[in-house]
Amino acid sequence: MSHQSALIAEDIEAYLKAHEHKSLLRFLTCGSVDDGKSTLIGRLLYDSKMIFEDQMAALEADSKKVGTQGGEIDFALLVDGLAAEREQGITIDVAYRFFSTDTRKFIVADTPGHEQYTRNMVTGASTADAAIILIDARKGVLTQTRRHSYLVSLLGIRHVVLAINKMDLVGWSQEVFDSILAEYHDFAAQIGIKAFTAIPMSALKGDNITEPSDKAPWYKGPPLLPHLESLDVEDDLREKPFRMPIQWVNRPDLDFRGFSGLIATGTITPGDRVKVLPSGRESTVARIVTMTGDLPRAVAGQSVTITLTDEIDISRGDVLSIAGQPPEVADQFEATIVWMDDEGMLPGRPYLMKIGTRIVGASITEPKYKVNVNTLEHLAAKRLELNEIGVCNLSLDAPIAFDAYQDNHTLGGFILVDRISNRTVGAGMLHFALRRSQNIHWQALDVSKASRAAQKGQKGRVVWLTGLSGAGKSTIANLVEKRMQADGRHTYLLDGDNVRHGLNKDLGFTEEDRVENIRRVAEVSKLMVDAGLIVLVSFISPFRAERRMARELMEDGEFVEVYVATPLAVAEQRDVKGLYAKARAGELKNFTGIDSPYEEPEHAEITVDTTTLSPEQAAEEIVAWLAKN
Amino acid sequence: MDARQAEAAKSRLTPGFDADTLTHLQRLEAESIHIMREVVAEAERPVMLYSVGKDSAVMLHLAAKAFYPSKPPFPLLHVDTTWKFRAMYEMRARMAETLGFELLVHRNPEALAKGINPFDHGSALHTDMWKTEGLKQALDKYGFDAAFGGARRDEEKSRAKERVFSFRSAQHRWDPKNQRPELWNLYNARKAQGESMRVFPISNWTELDIWQYIHLENIPIVPLYYSAVRPVVERDGALIMVDDDRMPLRPGETPMMKSVRFRTLGCYPLTGAVESTAATLPEIIQEMLLTTTSERQGRVIDHDQAASMEKKKQEGYF
Numbered sequence A: 001m002s003h004q005s006a007l008i009a010e011d012i013e014a015y016l017k018a019h020e021h022k023s024l025l026r027f028l029t030c031g032s033v034d035d036g037k038s039t040l041i042g043r044l045l046y047d048s049k050m051i052f053e054d055q056m057a058a059l060e061a062d063s064k065k066v067g068t069q070g071g072e073i074d075f076a077l078l079v080d081g082l083a084a085e086r087e088q089g090i091t092i093d094v095a096y097r098f099f100s101t102d103t104r105k106f107i108v109a110d111t112p113g114h115e116q117y118t119r120n121m122v123t124g125a126s127t128a129d130a131a132i133i134l135i136d137a138r139k140g141v142l143t144q145t146r147r148h149s150y151l152v153s154l155l156g157i158r159h160v161v162l163a164i165n166k167m168d169l170v171g172w173s174q175e176v177f178d179s180i181l182a183e184y185h186d187f188a189a190q191i192g193i194k195a196f197t198a199i200p201m202s203a204l205k206g207d208n209i210t211e212p213s214d215k216a217p218w219y220k221g222p223p224l225l226p227h228l229e230s231l232d233v234e235d236d237l238r239e240k241p242f243r244m245p246i247q248w249v250n251r252p253d254l255d256f257r258g259f260s261g262l263i264a265t266g267t268i269t270p271g272d273r274v275k276v277l278p279s280g281r282e283s284t285v286a287r288i289v290t291m292t293g294d295l296p297r298a299v300a301g302q303s304v305t306i307t308l309t310d311e312i313d314i315s316r317g318d319v320l321s322i323a324g325q326p327p328e329v330a331d332q333f334e335a336t337i338v339w340m341d342d343e344g345m346l347p348g349r350p351y352l353m354k355i356g357t358r359i360v361g362a363s364i365t366e367p368k369y370k371v372n373v374n375t376l377e378h379l380a381a382k383r384l385e386l387n388e389i390g391v392c393n394l395s396l397d398a399p400i401a402f403d404a405y406q407d408n409h410t411l412g413g414f415i416l417v418d419r420i421s422n423r424t425v426g427a428g429m430l431h432f433a434l435r436r437s438q439n440i441h442w443q444a445l446d447v448s449k450a451s452r453a454a455q456k457g458q459k460g461r462v463v464w465l466t467g468l469s470g471a472g473k474s475t476i477a478n479l480v481e482k483r484m485q486a487d488g489r490h491t492y493l494l495d496g497d498n499v500r501h502g503l504n505k506d507l508g509f510t511e512e513d514r515v516e517n518i519r520r521v522a523e524v525s526k527l528m529v530d531a532g533l534i535v536l537v538s539f540i541s542p543f544r545a546e547r548r549m550a551r552e553l554m555e556d557g558e559f560v561e562v563y564v565a566t567p568l569a570v571a572e573q574r575d576v577k578g579l580y581a582k583a584r585a586g587e588l589k590n591f592t593g594i595d596s597p598y599e600e601p602e603h604a605e606i607t608v609d610t611t612t613l614s615p616e617q618a619a620e621e622i623v624a625w626l627a628k629n
Numbered sequence B: 001m002d003a004r005q006a007e008a009a010k011s012r013l014t015p016g017f018d019a020d021t022l023t024h025l026q027r028l029e030a031e032s033i034h035i036m037r038e039v040v041a042e043a044e045r046p047v048m049l050y051s052v053g054k055d056s057a058v059m060l061h062l063a064a065k066a067f068y069p070s071k072p073p074f075p076l077l078h079v080d081t082t083w084k085f086r087a088m089y090e091m092r093a094r095m096a097e098t099l100g101f102e103l104l105v106h107r108n109p110e111a112l113a114k115g116i117n118p119f120d121h122g123s124a125l126h127t128d129m130w131k132t133e134g135l136k137q138a139l140d141k142y143g144f145d146a147a148f149g150g151a152r153r154d155e156e157k158s159r160a161k162e163r164v165f166s167f168r169s170a171q172h173r174w175d176p177k178n179q180r181p182e183l184w185n186l187y188n189a190r191k192a193q194g195e196s197m198r199v200f201p202i203s204n205w206t207e208l209d210i211w212q213y214i215h216l217e218n219i220p221i222v223p224l225y226y227s228a229v230r231p232v233v234e235r236d237g238a239l240i241m242v243d244d245d246r247m248p249l250r251p252g253e254t255p256m257m258k259s260v261r262f263r264t265l266g267c268y269p270l271t272g273a274v275e276s277t278a279a280t281l282p283e284i285i286q287e288m289l290l291t292t293t294s295e296r297q298g299r300v301i302d303h304d305q306a307a308s309m310e311k312k313k314q315e316g317y318f
Helices: A012-019 A037-047 A053-066 A083-088 A115-126 A143-154 A174-190 A224-230 A235-239 A449-456 A473-486 A496-500 A511-530 A544-553 A568-574 A579-584 A615-628 B003-013 B024-042 B054-067 B086-099 B109-114 B118-142 B207-217 B281-290 B308-315
Strands: A023-030 A095-100 A104-110 A130-136 A159-165 A197-200 A243-245 A248-250 A258-262 A273-277 A281-289 A303-308 A319-322 A328-339 A350-355 A358-364 A369-371 A389-402 A413-417 A424-433 A461-466 A491-495 A534-538 A559-565 A606-609 B046-049 B076-080 B103-107 B146-148 B165-168 B196-199 B228-235 B238-241 B256-261 B272-275
Touching: A012 B207, A012 B281, A023 A037, A023 A115, A023 A143, A023 A224, A023 B024, A037 A095, A037 A104, A037 A130, A037 A224, A104 A115, A104 A224, A115 A143, A115 A328, A115 A424, A130 A143, A143 A174, A159 A174, A159 A224, A174 A197, A197 A224, A243 A258, A248 B024, A258 B024, A303 B024, A350 A389, A350 A424, A350 A544, A358 A413, A389 A424, A449 A511, A461 A473, A461 A511, A461 A544, A473 A491, A473 A534, A473 A615, A491 A496, A491 A511, A496 A511, A511 A534, A511 A544, A544 A559, A559 A615, A606 A615, B024 B054, B024 B146, B024 B196, B024 B207, B046 B054, B046 B118, B054 B086, B054 B207, B076 B118, B086 B103, B103 B109, B103 B118, B109 B118, B207 B281, B238 B256, B238 B272
Parallel strands: A023 A104, A023 A130, A130 A159, A159 A197, A461 A534, A461 A559, A491 A534, A559 A606, B046 B076, B046 B146, B076 B103, B146 B196
Antiparallel strands: A095 A104, A243 A319, A248 A258, A258 A303, A273 A281, A273 A319, A281 A303, A328 A389, A328 A424, A350 A358, A350 A413, A358 A389, A369 A389, A413 A424, B165 B196, B228 B238, B228 B256, B256 B272
């Protein structure tokens, strides 16, 4: 993979010296196989001599076997990795390629141009300093060009290169180039791409890739590779206020307490006054510690360990910032969300959000709108499906330090993780905090939850009965309440009948509505527990995530999950209300157990099996458990 | 590291007010350190796979930097095949001692009992039993939920698509079609009981980056990377070193003394040497830059079948 430098053979030491100072650029290529994207990457690898003889031999053999260039070398094959994909002839995931020139190392994120893979492109774009948008000169600006450009703009990639490829197939016509340029120019302005560089090229033939091509004397700009070598990367990251999410508290012994992290933006020097968010505590930087000695100064992009002059409480997930320009702190936001999971986004469902090094519970409102990535139209939406992008409000369990994504990708970019499957289901970019979160002040009252419960001589809590329709939940809950009343307890029973007819009468039986139904019941229960009551909740509540949401609203020990276990066949046989028959006949949609799932509890406090216990025995078990715990 | 090198290392890590950008090695180092700290912060029981090769040497060095002044808060695990070069065993003992890591060595007891070796059983079975099965056994035995590996994306096509945090099922399987999207530097390390992560902190390094870094940071490596006169036989187109007397010679084979070195290290019967006179790091780098074949060519296991690495990875191989 000889770089063309004569220095390698003549004076390797001098060569190495020169190469210690290479910089790094990450870029993304956007386009489809038809635009010659894989060919372009293969060409860059080939022209920068990153292809070895054994790889070349394999490439030649593969080109003859499965190539699309009539036995000629098919550079695309060099790039398309996994066996299954090679057979299909398409790239289906994000792959990273590496090459370097005498001045710069490049990391290429190669992502597919297929419509259903917005997710992959957003992933590749998230770390890119530059994006190359490929256009087939014969076809001009296509729907997919607009889609790619929108995503590039959404992810805030600073440098955009419009690679107008296959110019050899339009006779290197300046007219064609100019008209594509004009059309793209108007579109780019609309979506907020302020500047871009257009280069006419032929990736297949190697024109205007590394050397200026004589085929287009009218083009005065640089070829692709020299242009990529000249782009400024570390940019203004250093000009921005200092921010470092704390990753790890470094505590080898009692005398040393350092805070380790990767500096996101800005610079830091011992003596600088810093502020820790969200706590707001301040201190001064004492040392910047590394294994090779303390640093006089550290900058964005470095992983360091910082010590402070004061002993203040800092833990993973906090953000260290310069004291004079701290980030904001809030718990409710507007954000753009890209959904990445086969299971759609459910408004109200609790997800986990990872932002910087902080992990916090988050729920999302119904989208304000979703964006049609092809036309950029705003459309009404109830939820987001795989590869859909929408603007939503987010509500977090706790306040976090943040900057708007456009100002700081580290403090404004986040992923969403499903609490049950642990999959990464979405990604998003914060716009701004919703002011209302700052207006709600909780009154500190002398009368407290504890005093209310004490007045009633009991511990306020929620006994949450879940199970299939017909399992016997309400019967058992009624018996439990009677027993407790008789013992002088203050109780209330919430069930489908008394809630569905009032508080929740606007809700139907779609997944979204069922989530909202449970959310309201959980919130009402929480208020009642605050009032010191023992609340019996009798709801099918089929989804683990929603029951967990309810559990997390309460304090430890307040939530008692009771699984009323009955096999579906038994519940269906009982069919007290005739609902199973209707569901089976297709008259009742989304009926739990029939065409909607029931997720059994994994860690219920109490499980009562109604095939072996009578309702009275089941109620007795619950009352006994409550008396003991 | 002596005072001059420490000074040099410090100046590299300390961009002056006028320096325009961090170098590519500084950015790669910072990224790797960030990844290691994320694992330590989020995993319950991490471990670092140690293969004794140059990539492992770099990982170890990065780990020492990432947690300084603390010791890296995880042990090293060497999944041994009993067929490594003798020089590798010597290096292993020396490194664990100097860096103060806890070193765990696992040998698949079943492979040991059956005397699995590449000569009688073939390279595929040898690799599967000792490495793939051995690794799974060790991870299960100690209950590690995150294992650092030194794989790089430039090594091989299937690795180019693997995530930095690579999720594995409770059976240690990799599903290339169902990987978690990895955005910015936000890694999702959450998993259920029994599931685990393989984490590749040097994913974005190339072979050249590794050598440059070893050179700059003066990282110790196994002497086998430097050329020396060694006994080898030519077998199936590869130069195999006769490292001990367990290697059966075929009729007509006599070990020849040749000046050779190794670009990658593994089990000695499965690792081809290259003829070379490169005896210093700059000479090694020079040779690599001028060479015309890729690093993995010396590894016999890759030739077994097309897309072999992808299959092995799905089954639980690193």
